[in-house]
Amino acid sequence: MGGRHFVRRVWGGWRRALGVGATPKDAGFGTEARHQRQPRGSSKRPWRLGDQPFPGLLRPEGLSRAELVEVLRAAVVDQKGPLVTLNKPLGLPVTGKPGELTLLSVLPELSRALGLEEKELQVVRAPEKEASGLVLLSSCPQTASRLQKFFIHSRRAQRPTATYCAVTNGIPDTSEGTIQAALKVEPVDGVNLVVPVQHPSRKDNLEGVKRTLSHFRVVATGSGCALVQLQPLTVFPTQLQVHLVLQLCPVLGDHVHAARVGTVLGQRFLLPAETTKPRAQVLDEALLRRLHLTPSQASRLPLHLHLHCLLLPGTRPRDGPVELLAPLPPYFSRTLQCLGLCQQ
Known part of the structure:
Protein backbone atom coordinates (compact mmCIF):
# COMPACT_ATOMS: atom_id res chain seq x y z
CA MET A 1 0.00 0.00 0.00
CA THR A 163 -2.41 11.29 14.02
CA TYR A 164 -2.32 14.43 16.12
CA CYS A 165 -4.69 17.35 16.04
CA ALA A 166 -3.57 20.90 16.69
CA VAL A 167 -5.01 24.39 16.70
CA THR A 168 -2.62 26.86 15.09
CA ASN A 169 -2.30 30.61 15.46
CA GLY A 170 -2.24 31.33 11.76
CA ILE A 171 -3.28 29.34 8.70
CA PRO A 172 -0.83 27.34 6.55
CA ASP A 173 -0.43 28.57 2.97
CA THR A 174 -1.47 25.19 1.57
CA SER A 175 -4.28 22.96 2.77
CA GLU A 176 -2.16 19.80 2.70
CA GLY A 177 1.46 18.87 2.36
CA THR A 178 4.65 17.71 4.02
CA ILE A 179 7.12 19.54 6.24
CA GLN A 180 10.76 18.53 6.11
CA ALA A 181 13.46 19.98 8.33
CA ALA A 182 16.80 19.02 9.81
CA LEU A 183 16.59 19.55 13.57
CA LYS A 184 18.99 19.48 16.48
CA VAL A 185 18.91 20.16 20.21
CA GLU A 186 20.97 23.22 21.13
CA PRO A 187 21.52 24.97 24.47
CA VAL A 188 20.15 28.52 24.44
CA ASP A 189 20.67 30.50 27.65
CA GLY A 190 20.96 27.29 29.63
CA VAL A 191 17.83 25.74 28.12
CA ASN A 192 17.91 22.92 25.57
CA LEU A 193 15.83 23.98 22.57
CA VAL A 194 15.10 22.24 19.28
CA VAL A 195 16.27 24.39 16.38
CA PRO A 196 16.31 23.89 12.60
CA VAL A 197 19.59 23.41 10.73
CA GLN A 198 19.93 24.85 7.25
CA HIS A 199 21.76 22.64 4.72
CA PRO A 200 23.12 20.08 7.20
CA SER A 201 26.47 18.53 6.37
CA ARG A 202 27.67 15.02 7.04
CA LYS A 203 29.44 16.35 10.13
CA ASP A 204 26.15 17.80 11.39
CA ASN A 205 24.49 14.41 10.99
CA LEU A 206 27.15 12.91 13.25
CA GLU A 207 26.55 15.60 15.85
CA GLY A 208 22.90 14.93 16.57
CA VAL A 209 21.19 16.58 13.59
CA LYS A 210 18.21 14.57 12.33
CA ARG A 211 16.19 14.96 9.16
CA THR A 212 12.51 15.04 10.14
CA LEU A 213 9.28 14.73 8.20
CA SER A 214 5.60 15.28 8.96
CA HIS A 215 2.40 15.24 6.90
CA PHE A 216 -0.22 17.90 7.59
CA ARG A 217 -3.74 18.71 6.47
CA VAL A 218 -5.91 21.71 7.31
CA VAL A 219 -9.36 20.56 8.40
CA ALA A 220 -11.01 23.89 9.22
CA THR A 221 -10.14 27.58 9.45
CA GLY A 222 -11.62 30.53 11.32
CA SER A 223 -10.60 33.72 13.14
CA GLY A 224 -7.11 33.50 11.67
CA CYS A 225 -6.59 30.04 13.16
CA ALA A 226 -6.73 26.50 11.82
CA LEU A 227 -7.53 23.00 12.98
CA VAL A 228 -4.72 20.89 11.58
CA GLN A 229 -4.08 17.17 11.39
CA LEU A 230 -0.45 16.11 11.78
CA GLN A 231 1.19 12.76 11.12
CA PRO A 232 4.87 12.54 12.08
CA LEU A 233 6.97 10.09 10.08
CA THR A 234 10.06 10.61 12.21
CA VAL A 235 10.61 10.92 15.95
CA PHE A 236 12.31 13.98 17.44
CA PRO A 237 11.53 16.09 20.53
CA THR A 238 8.91 18.82 19.86
CA GLN A 239 9.10 17.98 16.15
CA LEU A 240 5.50 18.97 15.42
CA GLN A 241 5.71 22.28 17.27
CA VAL A 242 8.86 23.28 15.37
CA HIS A 243 7.44 22.12 12.03
CA LEU A 244 4.40 24.36 12.46
CA VAL A 245 6.59 27.31 13.45
CA LEU A 246 8.43 26.80 10.16
CA GLN A 247 5.02 27.21 8.48
CA LEU A 248 4.64 30.50 10.43
CA CYS A 249 1.67 28.93 12.23
CA PRO A 250 2.70 28.05 15.80
CA VAL A 251 0.51 25.78 17.87
CA LEU A 252 -1.88 27.69 20.11
CA GLY A 253 -0.39 27.64 23.61
CA ASP A 254 3.19 27.03 22.44
CA HIS A 255 5.10 29.26 24.86
CA VAL A 256 8.49 27.89 23.79
CA HIS A 257 8.73 28.14 20.01
CA ALA A 258 6.03 30.68 19.04
CA ALA A 259 8.33 33.63 19.78
CA ARG A 260 10.33 32.67 16.66
CA VAL A 261 7.48 33.99 14.49
CA GLY A 262 7.64 37.77 14.12
CA THR A 263 5.17 40.13 12.43
CA VAL A 264 5.71 43.40 10.55
CA LEU A 265 2.77 45.20 8.93
CA GLY A 266 0.74 42.01 9.13
CA GLN A 267 3.40 39.89 7.44
CA ARG A 268 4.90 36.99 9.36
CA PHE A 269 8.55 35.97 9.22
CA LEU A 270 10.96 33.69 11.07
CA LEU A 271 13.36 35.00 13.67
CA PRO A 272 16.66 33.17 14.31
CA ALA A 273 15.90 30.27 16.65
CA GLU A 274 19.32 30.40 18.29
CA THR A 275 18.85 34.00 19.48
CA THR A 276 15.11 34.03 20.24
CA LYS A 277 14.34 33.36 23.87
CA PRO A 278 11.17 31.42 24.75
CA ARG A 279 8.37 33.58 26.13
CA ALA A 280 4.61 33.46 26.59
CA GLN A 281 2.79 33.36 23.27
CA VAL A 282 1.35 36.75 22.30
CA LEU A 283 -2.14 36.74 20.74
CA ASP A 284 -3.73 39.70 19.01
CA GLU A 285 -6.73 41.47 20.53
CA ALA A 286 -9.25 40.02 18.09
CA LEU A 287 -8.18 36.47 18.89
CA LEU A 288 -8.25 37.17 22.63
CA ARG A 289 -11.83 38.38 22.28
CA ARG A 290 -12.87 35.26 20.35
CA LEU A 291 -11.29 33.06 23.02
CA HIS A 292 -12.77 35.20 25.85
CA LEU A 293 -9.32 35.51 27.44
CA THR A 294 -7.36 38.30 29.05
CA PRO A 295 -3.66 38.67 28.15
CA SER A 296 -2.80 37.25 31.58
CA GLN A 297 -4.98 34.19 30.98
CA ALA A 298 -3.54 33.76 27.48
CA SER A 299 -0.05 33.49 28.99
CA ARG A 300 -1.28 30.27 30.65
CA LEU A 301 -3.03 28.90 27.56
CA PRO A 302 -2.36 25.14 27.34
CA LEU A 303 -0.67 23.67 24.29
CA HIS A 304 -3.35 22.60 21.81
CA LEU A 305 -1.62 19.45 20.55
CA HIS A 306 -3.40 16.13 21.08
CA LEU A 307 -2.51 12.58 19.99
CA HIS A 308 -5.96 11.63 18.79
CA CYS A 309 -5.51 8.41 16.82
CA LEU A 310 -3.16 5.43 16.83
CA LEU A 311 -3.11 2.51 14.41
CA LEU A 312 -2.26 -1.02 15.53
CA PRO A 313 -1.79 -4.14 13.41
CA GLY A 314 -4.87 -6.27 12.80
CA THR A 315 -5.40 -9.77 14.11
CA ARG A 316 -4.34 -11.50 10.89
CA PRO A 317 -1.68 -10.43 8.35
CA ARG A 318 -4.33 -9.46 5.77
CA ASP A 319 -6.43 -7.46 8.23
CA GLY A 320 -6.31 -3.69 8.08
CA PRO A 321 -4.98 -1.66 11.00
CA VAL A 322 -7.04 -1.26 14.17
CA GLU A 323 -7.85 2.33 15.07
CA LEU A 324 -7.66 3.66 18.64
CA LEU A 325 -9.15 7.05 19.44
CA ALA A 326 -8.88 9.48 22.35
CA PRO A 327 -11.45 12.29 22.80
CA LEU A 328 -10.23 15.87 22.84
CA PRO A 329 -9.65 17.56 26.22
CA PRO A 330 -12.50 19.90 27.28
CA TYR A 331 -10.33 23.03 26.95
CA PHE A 332 -9.45 21.97 23.37
CA SER A 333 -13.12 21.52 22.48
CA ARG A 334 -13.91 24.91 24.03
CA THR A 335 -11.31 26.56 21.80
CA LEU A 336 -12.79 24.90 18.70
CA GLN A 337 -16.22 26.23 19.63
CA CYS A 338 -14.93 29.75 20.32
CA LEU A 339 -13.16 29.86 16.95
CA GLY A 340 -15.94 28.16 15.00
CA LEU A 341 -13.62 25.40 13.90
CA CYS A 342 -15.93 22.54 14.85
CA GLN A 343 -18.75 23.70 12.57
CA GLN A 344 -17.00 23.19 9.23
Whole structure:
Protein backbone atom coordinates (compact mmCIF):
# COMPACT_ATOMS: atom_id res chain seq x y z
CA MET A 1 0.00 0.00 0.00
CA GLY A 2 1.42 3.40 -0.95
CA GLY A 3 2.22 5.78 1.87
CA ARG A 4 0.13 8.60 0.36
CA HIS A 5 -2.98 6.43 0.06
CA PHE A 6 -2.42 5.23 3.61
CA VAL A 7 -2.35 8.83 4.86
CA ARG A 8 -5.60 9.74 3.09
CA ARG A 9 -7.42 6.70 4.45
CA VAL A 10 -6.32 7.39 8.01
CA TRP A 11 -7.28 11.06 7.77
CA GLY A 12 -10.75 10.16 6.52
CA GLY A 13 -11.44 8.10 9.64
CA TRP A 14 -9.85 10.75 11.85
CA ARG A 15 -12.18 13.47 10.63
CA ARG A 16 -15.29 11.36 11.13
CA ALA A 17 -14.24 10.49 14.66
CA LEU A 18 -12.93 13.88 15.84
CA GLY A 19 -14.28 14.76 19.23
CA VAL A 20 -16.18 11.52 19.63
CA GLY A 21 -15.06 8.95 22.18
CA ALA A 22 -14.83 5.58 20.48
CA THR A 23 -14.09 2.13 21.75
CA PRO A 24 -11.20 0.37 19.99
CA LYS A 25 -11.95 -2.79 18.09
CA ASP A 26 -10.65 -6.12 19.33
CA ALA A 27 -6.98 -6.09 18.47
CA GLY A 28 -6.71 -9.85 19.04
CA PHE A 29 -3.11 -10.27 20.18
CA GLY A 30 -3.30 -13.97 20.90
CA THR A 31 -5.22 -13.34 24.12
CA GLU A 32 -8.94 -13.63 24.68
CA ALA A 33 -9.92 -9.95 24.62
CA ARG A 34 -12.41 -9.11 27.33
CA HIS A 35 -13.92 -5.63 27.24
CA GLN A 36 -13.56 -3.91 30.60
CA ARG A 37 -14.96 -0.41 30.61
CA GLN A 38 -13.33 1.39 33.50
CA PRO A 39 -15.19 3.72 35.82
CA ARG A 40 -14.61 7.38 35.11
CA GLY A 41 -13.99 8.31 38.71
CA SER A 42 -16.28 9.88 41.24
CA SER A 43 -17.61 13.41 40.99
CA LYS A 44 -15.46 14.36 43.98
CA ARG A 45 -12.02 14.54 42.43
CA PRO A 46 -8.93 15.18 44.54
CA TRP A 47 -6.68 16.42 41.75
CA ARG A 48 -6.07 20.02 40.75
CA LEU A 49 -8.02 21.39 37.82
CA GLY A 50 -7.33 24.61 35.95
CA ASP A 51 -9.49 27.69 36.14
CA GLN A 52 -12.61 28.33 34.08
CA PRO A 53 -11.01 29.49 30.81
CA PHE A 54 -9.41 26.05 30.47
CA PRO A 55 -11.99 23.46 31.60
CA GLY A 56 -10.64 20.04 32.48
CA LEU A 57 -7.01 21.14 32.48
CA LEU A 58 -4.98 19.01 34.88
CA ARG A 59 -2.21 20.60 36.93
CA PRO A 60 0.12 17.63 37.57
CA GLU A 61 2.43 19.56 39.88
CA GLY A 62 1.73 18.87 43.53
CA LEU A 63 -0.18 15.63 42.97
CA SER A 64 0.50 12.74 45.31
CA ARG A 65 1.19 9.28 43.90
CA ALA A 66 -2.27 8.10 44.94
CA GLU A 67 -3.93 11.10 43.28
CA LEU A 68 -2.00 10.57 40.04
CA VAL A 69 -2.99 6.89 39.97
CA GLU A 70 -6.64 7.92 40.38
CA VAL A 71 -6.28 10.47 37.57
CA LEU A 72 -4.85 7.82 35.25
CA ARG A 73 -7.40 5.19 36.25
CA ALA A 74 -10.18 7.63 35.40
CA ALA A 75 -8.45 8.44 32.09
CA VAL A 76 -8.60 4.85 30.81
CA VAL A 77 -10.36 4.78 27.45
CA ASP A 78 -10.34 1.01 27.02
CA GLN A 79 -8.91 -2.16 28.54
CA LYS A 80 -8.89 -5.26 26.40
CA GLY A 81 -6.73 -8.35 26.84
CA PRO A 82 -3.17 -7.23 27.64
CA LEU A 83 -3.71 -3.72 26.22
CA VAL A 84 -4.74 -0.64 28.16
CA THR A 85 -5.40 2.66 26.41
CA LEU A 86 -5.64 5.89 28.37
CA ASN A 87 -5.99 9.56 27.51
CA LYS A 88 -2.93 11.28 29.02
CA PRO A 89 -3.44 14.79 30.36
CA LEU A 90 -1.18 17.53 29.10
CA GLY A 91 1.83 18.26 31.30
CA LEU A 92 2.35 14.74 32.63
CA PRO A 93 5.83 13.43 31.77
CA VAL A 94 6.14 9.80 30.74
CA THR A 95 9.68 9.41 32.10
CA GLY A 96 11.90 11.53 34.32
CA LYS A 97 14.69 11.58 36.84
CA PRO A 98 14.68 9.16 39.81
CA GLY A 99 12.22 10.35 42.41
CA GLU A 100 10.12 12.43 39.98
CA LEU A 101 6.42 11.72 39.65
CA THR A 102 5.85 10.41 36.13
CA LEU A 103 3.59 7.98 34.29
CA LEU A 104 6.33 5.36 34.39
CA SER A 105 6.90 5.77 38.13
CA VAL A 106 3.29 4.88 39.04
CA LEU A 107 2.72 2.00 36.63
CA PRO A 108 2.97 -0.64 39.40
CA GLU A 109 0.18 1.08 41.36
CA LEU A 110 -1.88 1.63 38.20
CA SER A 111 -1.55 -2.05 37.30
CA ARG A 112 -3.00 -3.03 40.68
CA ALA A 113 -5.75 -0.40 40.42
CA LEU A 114 -6.81 -1.93 37.09
CA GLY A 115 -6.92 -5.44 38.52
CA LEU A 116 -3.88 -6.78 36.69
CA GLU A 117 -2.39 -8.26 39.88
CA GLU A 118 1.15 -9.50 39.12
CA LYS A 119 1.11 -8.28 35.49
CA GLU A 120 2.82 -4.91 35.55
CA LEU A 121 2.10 -2.51 32.70
CA GLN A 122 4.77 -1.09 30.42
CA VAL A 123 4.60 1.88 28.05
CA VAL A 124 4.35 0.99 24.37
CA ARG A 125 3.53 4.42 22.90
CA ALA A 126 2.88 7.83 24.44
CA PRO A 127 2.97 11.52 23.50
CA GLU A 128 5.51 13.90 25.00
CA LYS A 129 4.94 15.72 28.28
CA GLU A 130 3.85 18.87 26.42
CA ALA A 131 1.05 17.09 24.53
CA SER A 132 -2.10 15.27 25.59
CA GLY A 133 -3.62 12.13 24.13
CA LEU A 134 -3.32 8.42 23.60
CA VAL A 135 -1.04 6.30 25.74
CA LEU A 136 -0.79 2.62 24.85
CA LEU A 137 0.18 0.27 27.69
CA SER A 138 0.65 -3.50 27.71
CA SER A 139 0.81 -6.05 30.50
CA CYS A 140 2.33 -8.65 28.13
CA PRO A 141 6.02 -8.24 27.13
CA GLN A 142 5.50 -10.26 23.93
CA THR A 143 2.60 -8.03 22.86
CA ALA A 144 4.59 -4.90 23.66
CA SER A 145 7.53 -6.17 21.59
CA ARG A 146 5.28 -7.00 18.64
CA LEU A 147 3.74 -3.55 18.69
CA GLN A 148 7.10 -1.81 18.96
CA LYS A 149 8.31 -3.73 15.90
CA PHE A 150 5.14 -2.71 14.03
CA PHE A 151 5.74 0.98 14.82
CA ILE A 152 9.40 0.77 13.81
CA HIS A 153 8.61 -1.04 10.55
CA SER A 154 5.84 1.45 9.71
CA ARG A 155 8.17 4.38 10.33
CA ARG A 156 10.86 2.90 8.08
CA ALA A 157 8.24 2.35 5.37
CA GLN A 158 6.98 5.94 5.91
CA ARG A 159 3.50 4.75 6.86
CA PRO A 160 2.13 6.97 9.65
CA THR A 161 0.63 5.29 12.69
CA ALA A 162 -0.10 8.39 14.80
CA THR A 163 -2.41 11.29 14.02
CA TYR A 164 -2.32 14.43 16.12
CA CYS A 165 -4.69 17.35 16.04
CA ALA A 166 -3.57 20.90 16.69
CA VAL A 167 -5.01 24.39 16.70
CA THR A 168 -2.62 26.86 15.09
CA ASN A 169 -2.30 30.61 15.46
CA GLY A 170 -2.24 31.33 11.76
CA ILE A 171 -3.28 29.34 8.70
CA PRO A 172 -0.83 27.34 6.55
CA ASP A 173 -0.43 28.57 2.97
CA THR A 174 -1.47 25.19 1.57
CA SER A 175 -4.28 22.96 2.77
CA GLU A 176 -2.16 19.80 2.70
CA GLY A 177 1.46 18.87 2.36
CA THR A 178 4.65 17.71 4.02
CA ILE A 179 7.12 19.54 6.24
CA GLN A 180 10.76 18.53 6.11
CA ALA A 181 13.46 19.98 8.33
CA ALA A 182 16.80 19.02 9.81
CA LEU A 183 16.59 19.55 13.57
CA LYS A 184 18.99 19.48 16.48
CA VAL A 185 18.91 20.16 20.21
CA GLU A 186 20.97 23.22 21.13
CA PRO A 187 21.52 24.97 24.47
CA VAL A 188 20.15 28.52 24.44
CA ASP A 189 20.67 30.50 27.65
CA GLY A 190 20.96 27.29 29.63
CA VAL A 191 17.83 25.74 28.12
CA ASN A 192 17.91 22.92 25.57
CA LEU A 193 15.83 23.98 22.57
CA VAL A 194 15.10 22.24 19.28
CA VAL A 195 16.27 24.39 16.38
CA PRO A 196 16.31 23.89 12.60
CA VAL A 197 19.59 23.41 10.73
CA GLN A 198 19.93 24.85 7.25
CA HIS A 199 21.76 22.64 4.72
CA PRO A 200 23.12 20.08 7.20
CA SER A 201 26.47 18.53 6.37
CA ARG A 202 27.67 15.02 7.04
CA LYS A 203 29.44 16.35 10.13
CA ASP A 204 26.15 17.80 11.39
CA ASN A 205 24.49 14.41 10.99
CA LEU A 206 27.15 12.91 13.25
CA GLU A 207 26.55 15.60 15.85
CA GLY A 208 22.90 14.93 16.57
CA VAL A 209 21.19 16.58 13.59
CA LYS A 210 18.21 14.57 12.33
CA ARG A 211 16.19 14.96 9.16
CA THR A 212 12.51 15.04 10.14
CA LEU A 213 9.28 14.73 8.20
CA SER A 214 5.60 15.28 8.96
CA HIS A 215 2.40 15.24 6.90
CA PHE A 216 -0.22 17.90 7.59
CA ARG A 217 -3.74 18.71 6.47
CA VAL A 218 -5.91 21.71 7.31
CA VAL A 219 -9.36 20.56 8.40
CA ALA A 220 -11.01 23.89 9.22
CA THR A 221 -10.14 27.58 9.45
CA GLY A 222 -11.62 30.53 11.32
CA SER A 223 -10.60 33.72 13.14
CA GLY A 224 -7.11 33.50 11.67
CA CYS A 225 -6.59 30.04 13.16
CA ALA A 226 -6.73 26.50 11.82
CA LEU A 227 -7.53 23.00 12.98
CA VAL A 228 -4.72 20.89 11.58
CA GLN A 229 -4.08 17.17 11.39
CA LEU A 230 -0.45 16.11 11.78
CA GLN A 231 1.19 12.76 11.12
CA PRO A 232 4.87 12.54 12.08
CA LEU A 233 6.97 10.09 10.08
CA THR A 234 10.06 10.61 12.21
CA VAL A 235 10.61 10.92 15.95
CA PHE A 236 12.31 13.98 17.44
CA PRO A 237 11.53 16.09 20.53
CA THR A 238 8.91 18.82 19.86
CA GLN A 239 9.10 17.98 16.15
CA LEU A 240 5.50 18.97 15.42
CA GLN A 241 5.71 22.28 17.27
CA VAL A 242 8.86 23.28 15.37
CA HIS A 243 7.44 22.12 12.03
CA LEU A 244 4.40 24.36 12.46
CA VAL A 245 6.59 27.31 13.45
CA LEU A 246 8.43 26.80 10.16
CA GLN A 247 5.02 27.21 8.48
CA LEU A 248 4.64 30.50 10.43
CA CYS A 249 1.67 28.93 12.23
CA PRO A 250 2.70 28.05 15.80
CA VAL A 251 0.51 25.78 17.87
CA LEU A 252 -1.88 27.69 20.11
CA GLY A 253 -0.39 27.64 23.61
CA ASP A 254 3.19 27.03 22.44
CA HIS A 255 5.10 29.26 24.86
CA VAL A 256 8.49 27.89 23.79
CA HIS A 257 8.73 28.14 20.01
CA ALA A 258 6.03 30.68 19.04
CA ALA A 259 8.33 33.63 19.78
CA ARG A 260 10.33 32.67 16.66
CA VAL A 261 7.48 33.99 14.49
CA GLY A 262 7.64 37.77 14.12
CA THR A 263 5.17 40.13 12.43
CA VAL A 264 5.71 43.40 10.55
CA LEU A 265 2.77 45.20 8.93
CA GLY A 266 0.74 42.01 9.13
CA GLN A 267 3.40 39.89 7.44
CA ARG A 268 4.90 36.99 9.36
CA PHE A 269 8.55 35.97 9.22
CA LEU A 270 10.96 33.69 11.07
CA LEU A 271 13.36 35.00 13.67
CA PRO A 272 16.66 33.17 14.31
CA ALA A 273 15.90 30.27 16.65
CA GLU A 274 19.32 30.40 18.29
CA THR A 275 18.85 34.00 19.48
CA THR A 276 15.11 34.03 20.24
CA LYS A 277 14.34 33.36 23.87
CA PRO A 278 11.17 31.42 24.75
CA ARG A 279 8.37 33.58 26.13
CA ALA A 280 4.61 33.46 26.59
CA GLN A 281 2.79 33.36 23.27
CA VAL A 282 1.35 36.75 22.30
CA LEU A 283 -2.14 36.74 20.74
CA ASP A 284 -3.73 39.70 19.01
CA GLU A 285 -6.73 41.47 20.53
CA ALA A 286 -9.25 40.02 18.09
CA LEU A 287 -8.18 36.47 18.89
CA LEU A 288 -8.25 37.17 22.63
CA ARG A 289 -11.83 38.38 22.28
CA ARG A 290 -12.87 35.26 20.35
CA LEU A 291 -11.29 33.06 23.02
CA HIS A 292 -12.77 35.20 25.85
CA LEU A 293 -9.32 35.51 27.44
CA THR A 294 -7.36 38.30 29.05
CA PRO A 295 -3.66 38.67 28.15
CA SER A 296 -2.80 37.25 31.58
CA GLN A 297 -4.98 34.19 30.98
CA ALA A 298 -3.54 33.76 27.48
CA SER A 299 -0.05 33.49 28.99
CA ARG A 300 -1.28 30.27 30.65
CA LEU A 301 -3.03 28.90 27.56
CA PRO A 302 -2.36 25.14 27.34
CA LEU A 303 -0.67 23.67 24.29
CA HIS A 304 -3.35 22.60 21.81
CA LEU A 305 -1.62 19.45 20.55
CA HIS A 306 -3.40 16.13 21.08
CA LEU A 307 -2.51 12.58 19.99
CA HIS A 308 -5.96 11.63 18.79
CA CYS A 309 -5.51 8.41 16.82
CA LEU A 310 -3.16 5.43 16.83
CA LEU A 311 -3.11 2.51 14.41
CA LEU A 312 -2.26 -1.02 15.53
CA PRO A 313 -1.79 -4.14 13.41
CA GLY A 314 -4.87 -6.27 12.80
CA THR A 315 -5.40 -9.77 14.11
CA ARG A 316 -4.34 -11.50 10.89
CA PRO A 317 -1.68 -10.43 8.35
CA ARG A 318 -4.33 -9.46 5.77
CA ASP A 319 -6.43 -7.46 8.23
CA GLY A 320 -6.31 -3.69 8.08
CA PRO A 321 -4.98 -1.66 11.00
CA VAL A 322 -7.04 -1.26 14.17
CA GLU A 323 -7.85 2.33 15.07
CA LEU A 324 -7.66 3.66 18.64
CA LEU A 325 -9.15 7.05 19.44
CA ALA A 326 -8.88 9.48 22.35
CA PRO A 327 -11.45 12.29 22.80
CA LEU A 328 -10.23 15.87 22.84
CA PRO A 329 -9.65 17.56 26.22
CA PRO A 330 -12.50 19.90 27.28
CA TYR A 331 -10.33 23.03 26.95
CA PHE A 332 -9.45 21.97 23.37
CA SER A 333 -13.12 21.52 22.48
CA ARG A 334 -13.91 24.91 24.03
CA THR A 335 -11.31 26.56 21.80
CA LEU A 336 -12.79 24.90 18.70
CA GLN A 337 -16.22 26.23 19.63
CA CYS A 338 -14.93 29.75 20.32
CA LEU A 339 -13.16 29.86 16.95
CA GLY A 340 -15.94 28.16 15.00
CA LEU A 341 -13.62 25.40 13.90
CA CYS A 342 -15.93 22.54 14.85
CA GLN A 343 -18.75 23.70 12.57
CA GLN A 344 -17.00 23.19 9.23
